Amino acid sequence: MGLVGLQYDMYTVQGKFKHLSLSRSEFQRFNAGILGLGDMAREGKHFESLAAFFDLEGFTSFCNQIDPQLVIPEYLDQLLHWLFFRLTGAFVKEEHKDQVILWGKFPFFAKFLGDGILFLWDTSGLGPASLGNIVVNLHRVCRSYVDEFLPEMSKSLTKVPVRMRCGIARGEVIAIGGGKDFVGSCINVASRLQKVSQLTFVFARKGFNPQECFSTRWQAEFVAKSISIAGLDHEEIVMILRKEFDNLKESEKTLFKDP
Numbered sequence: 001m002g003l004v005g006l007q008y009d010m011y012t013v014q015g016k017f018k019h020l021s022l023s024r025s026e027f028q029r030f031n032a033g034i035l036g037l038g039d040m041a042r043e044g045k046h047f048e049s050l051a052a053f054f055d056l057e058g059f060t061s062f063c064n065q066i067d068p069q070l071v072i073p074e075y076l077d078q079l080l081h082w083l084f085f086r087l088t089g090a091f092v093k094e095e096h097k098d099q100v101i102l103w104g105k106f107p108f109f110a111k112f113l114g115d116g117i118l119f120l121w122d123t124s125g126l127g128p129a130s131l132g133n134i135v136v137n138l139h140r141v142c143r144s145y146v147d148e149f150l151p152e153m154s155k156s157l158t159k160v161p162v163r164m165r166c167g168i169a170r171g172e173v174i175a176i177g178g179g180k181d182f183v184g185s186c187i188n189v190a191s192r193l194q195k196v197s198q199l200t201f202v203f204a205r206k207g208f209n210p211q212e213c214f215s216t217r218w219q220a221e222f223v224a225k226s227i228s229i230a231g232l233d234h235e236e237i238v239m240i241l242r243k244e245f246d247n248l249k250e251s252e253k254t255l256f257k258d259p
Contacts, residue, residue: 004034037177044174047182050121050131050207051190052107052138052168054083056161057200059115065159075157082149083117083141090137104133109182116191120173120182132213135168139201139241142166165200167193170207189236192229197252199244205237205259225256 006029011021056062056079063072093101105126107119121134145164153160171186186204193202210219222239229236237259245256 004029006030037180039178044176045179047120047173047175048123048170049173049182049184049186050123050134050168050170051173051184051186052119052121052134052166053116053187053190053194054119054142055116055165055167055191055194057163057165058159058161062159062161071157075153075160078153079149080112080117086141086144086148087119087137090140091133103137104130111181116194118187118191120187123170128209128212131170131208132218135203135208135213136218138166138168142201163200165194166202167191167195168203169193170204189229189232192231193236193238196227196229196238196240197255198248199240201244202238202240205239208239210239224259226259227256 006022006026008026009021009023010018012018062068062075065071088106091102091104091106093103095101105121108122109118109120111118123131142164146162150160150162167190169186169189171184171189173182173184173187175182189204193204196202205224210222210224214222221241221243223242223245224237224239225245226235226237235257240256245253
């Protein structure tokens with residue numbers, strides 16, 4: 001999607017100036033169709049969704065090391081296989097011979113974005129406990145990156161991204177191109193929440209009632225705060241890990257207000 005190899009020629013103008021040129025057929029190949037989104041004019045289907053956006057802290061520094069082409073493919077290959085393995089494993093309640101019993105649905109959409117990964121869940125018909133399970137399992141994935149994946153990858157690579165951050169938001173998404181991609185404000189919010197301060201895990205309070213979504217133990221793990229998010233024209237009430245908030249510098253804590 002988005003990859004096109006055009007066959008360029010050199011064309012001499014006025015007998016001395018050389019310019020790049022394309023045949024007419026090659027020229028016409030470069031159009032919106034290379035995005036692989038199908039019929040964009042087709043009416044989009046609406047979904048109630050949960051968007052989770054994972055981002056790798058330190059990925060830019062990792063890519064700026066000497067000869068990055070020798071380490072980036074290995075890292076991303078290992079990361080993506082590990083991420084799907086860990087994410088699916090977090091939802092497994094028990095296994096039988098031919099059935100895997102789950103705590104909740106898997107995402108219906110996944111998209112790799114260079115240094116981030118977007119997942120979308122269809123939340124139609126999901127109760128509060130199921131929504132809470134998704135949030136808890138995503139937190140476990142972030143924690144496992146530091147506890148499990150980072151130490152293993154650091155044995156063979158240097159400057160490995162130090163943390164996996166996650167932003168989560170609920171809302172409506174619209175399918176475009178017949179379901180090839182999706183747009184929606186919750187995707188935008190989730191992508192911005194994973195960049196809030198020095199936190200690794202943030203989810204928008206809207207659509208989540210902690211008393212209904214989480215056990216007493218998990219309710220105690222989170223604290224509600226109101227923050228201004230870059231690029232949005234309003235404040236958002238978010239749920240953040242209490243321990244992470246307590247560990248922020250005092251100057252960082254001033255960004256958060258009690259709702």
